[in-house]
Amino acid sequence: MMKTEEGESFLACVTFAAPSVILDTDKLPPEPSRTQCPQCQQFVVTETSTSISSVTWLVCVMTALLGCVAGCCLIPFCSNKFKSITHRCPKCRTSIATLKKL
Numbered sequence: 306m307m308k309t310e311e312g313e314s315f316l317a318c319v320t321f322a323a324p325s326v327i328l329d330t331d332k333l334p335p336e337p338s339r340t341q342c343p344q345c346q347q348f349v350v351t352e353t354s355t356s357i358s359s360v361t362w363l364v365c366v367m368t369a370l371l372g373c374v375a376g377c378c379l380i381p382f383c384s385n386k387f388k389s390i391t392h393r394c395p396k397c398r399t400s401i402a403t404l405k406k407l
């Protein structure tokens with residue numbers, strides 16, 4: 306990424322290409338984001354990992370019980386709404402924030 310002052314003013318206009326640093330970990334989106342690691346104080350792009358929660362299984366079972374075809378059963382696994390997302394620091398592996406859905 307560009308690090309010059311000129312580069313930053315340019316990138317500020319292109320928010321999609323270079324998302325701003327999010328210091329409030331409660332406001333992290335469910336995708337990798339720029340933030341400051343509370344552990345090593347580095348500005349990093351977080352690594353996200355999703356974990357399928359028990360709610361996902363519950364939704365899956367309920368969908369199956371309602372008589373949907375097998376395809377419907379897989380929908381919850383494709384949707385981040387039913388997953389919890391963990392942001393990790395790529396440098397020190399600290400878990401910075403966990404987003405829980407539902």
Ligand SMILES: [Zn+2]
Binds near residue numbers: 347394395398
């Ligand atoms: Zn760190």
